[in-house]
Amino acid sequence: MSAPEDAASEASAARRPVDEAPCGCDEAVERLWEYVDSELGELDQQRVEAHLEACAPCLEEEHIEVVLKQLVRRCCKEEAPAALRLRIHEQLTVLRLRAGTPPEA
Numbered sequence: 001m002s003a004p005e006d007a008a009s010e011a012s013a014a015r016r017p018v019d020e021a022p023c024g025c026d027e028a029v030e031r032l033w034e035y036v037d038s039e040l041g042e043l044d045q046q047r048v049e050a051h052l053e054a055c056a057p058c059l060e061e062e063h064i065e066v067v068l069k070q071l072v073r074r075c076c077k078e079e080a081p082a083a084l085r086l087r088i089h090e091q092l093t094v095l096r097l098r099a100g101t102p103p104e105a
């Protein structure tokens with residue numbers, strides 16, 4: 001009879017590709033736009049999705065991205081230029097930081 005640990009150590013001994021490492025917040029946020037655009041590979045798409053399901057802050061971020069994407073689509077009727085994406089993303093980050101930061105005076 002083999003304990004469940006046996007299978008786990010076997011799997012790690014087989015040197016799994018980086019793709020199977022758990023997706024962290026940094027990575028999820030970094031790839032969020034690609035995720036929303038379905039530009040990621042199937043594996044990455046699933047990893048980000050799994051992270052979003054388990055991580056409320058990132059899920060919230062995803063909703064922002066989806067709404068943003070729809071707005072941009074509607075306005076531009078084309079892909080937003082990378083520079084615009086970046087500016088919007090920076091703006092959102094600033095807004096979120098402001099909203100989340102208690103006043104220090």
Ligand SMILES: [Zn+2]
Nearest residue numbers: 024025055058
């Ligand atoms: Zn997260």
